Amino acid sequence: MAEIVLKDVQKFFGSVQVIRDMNLTIADREFVVLLGPSGCGKTTTLRAIAGLEDITSGEIRIDGRPVQDLEASNRDIAFVFQLYALYPHLTVYENIAFPLRAAGEKRANVDRQVRDVARSLDMTHFLDKRPSALSGGDMQRVAIGRALVRRPKAILMDEPIGALDAKLREDMRTELKRLHIENKATSVYVTHDQVEAMSLADRIVVMSEGILQQVGTPMDVYRNPANLFVAQFIGSPVMNIAKATLAAEGGQASVRLGDAKSAFRITPEMESRLSKVAGPLSSLSLGIRPEGVIVAHEDRDGFVPLEAHLIEPLGAYDIVDLKVGDEMLRARTSSGFVRKPGDVVFARLDETQTHFFDTKSGRSLGIRAEV
Structure with missing residues (x-):
């Protein structure tokens, strides 16, 4: 696993600045949630860490190594999207195995690692099915399994349960927290849902208009808001x-x-x-x-x-x-x-x-x- 450090990170889309002077350290094995309204820059920040967006200036370090000039494929991270992005013609087994096969892993290692992940996610009973036969929650489990299978340095998740219904979201929150504890992975999670943030995070990073508003444990952010924005964004009902x-x-x-x-x-x-x-x-x-x-x-x-x-x-x-x-x-x-x-x-x-x-x-x- 790895520590992730963002230092003086700036990101512009044309003349619009979407990340402003971002300074943040995510500790090894920590679960950090980037929380804020739509358009606040949280997904862009996550994509910048992943290498899916180039930053305008600043530095991003993963495990002490500057990565802002590296391709996404060379950063040893996994990304889970809100939409499942599974291969419809492949079985669940083959979808999970795909990153290992692409890396040239031996067949025995692929089989062992796929089945280990399937057991941890309780999906051994549908490894032979195709995505079209699964529910939304099961498809998201497959996407998470595909991210976990190669044991990356960090797992980045962009609203992975946002498209699920309320009951499934609740179940998946519990599942994600359990997986984090079991796998001891450095995890960065993006959401606009403060209930998800409060229940999942070791620390919450509250953002607005590309600016980091407050960083703290869920209870610290809830009990001691740094400003009016945080006070009115965290809590249900709001302050x-x-x-x-x-x-x-x-x-x-x-x-x-x-x-x-x-x-x-x-x-x-x-x-x-x-x-x-x-x-x-x-x-x-x-x-x-x-x-x-x-x-x-x-x-x-x-x-x-x-x-x-x-x-x-x-x-x-x-x-x-x-x-x-x-x-x-x-x-x-x-x-x-x-x-x-x-x-x-x-x-x-x-x-x-x-x-x-x-x-x-x-x-x-x-x-x-x-x-």
Whole structure:
């Protein structure tokens, strides 16, 4: 396996820059997910590592060796595409064996390696079938098996399960994670689906408009977003974001969202830190995930009365939209906790889960109450 290093990588298509100053190190045997919306440059980055796209400037190293000037065939990597790209006239066995036969491997070695991969992917029972007889999930397993069979230094995957239905995607996520652990392969995976990223990755690389926004473990990216883009891209439902101003309610430090009349209480220490960092606070945004909005049926100290606007039942829990002035604050509650739209409940913000951002730059101010 191998470490992959991107240093000052730039990529232009004509006058359009699709990768900007990319600096990233992917450790040996690490599973890294490139995550971002369509057009953010994640697939181009993956193809640049593979050698399917030439970079405009910068350096790409695989296992310590510069490869930006090498052909894809000389980089010792495997690529799994979203579309299966299987040979329809060949059996599953022959599709998996194809890279080994092309490399001139002996027949006995080919047979042993194909059957080893087939066992690990639980597809020994359809080795004699052709792709047309398989389901979408099975065809993608064959494509992954073809990539794994020659034990490459790295495996690159471009939304390999994006075309599958929800149940198959869930099954394949589990399968991909298991294969990564068993094969100890350096893996780079591209997706726009943050659920896939959170469940698969050792580290997530969040991208937008060709720029690396944040790199971290799934929980670090979820709990400590570096900016507004990451905060609103990671999580389902996404983080609540609202313009905020400091206020004083009866001498108590508080923060008001939008044009709401009432304000949520914060500690004096929080107010003091915000004032020092944000100055006049004319461009302050507050962010909090739905689980950080604490909801009660009865009035309590520090709670604000709010009207339920919309209830989204999701089985084990509900997502409830609470009207706060001209803003909607989404809260996660137990199933059936709020009976119907129009009910009045009482809410407060968990300060340990409350984030503050500079609205103009989008950056996190890094101010949050201690857990």
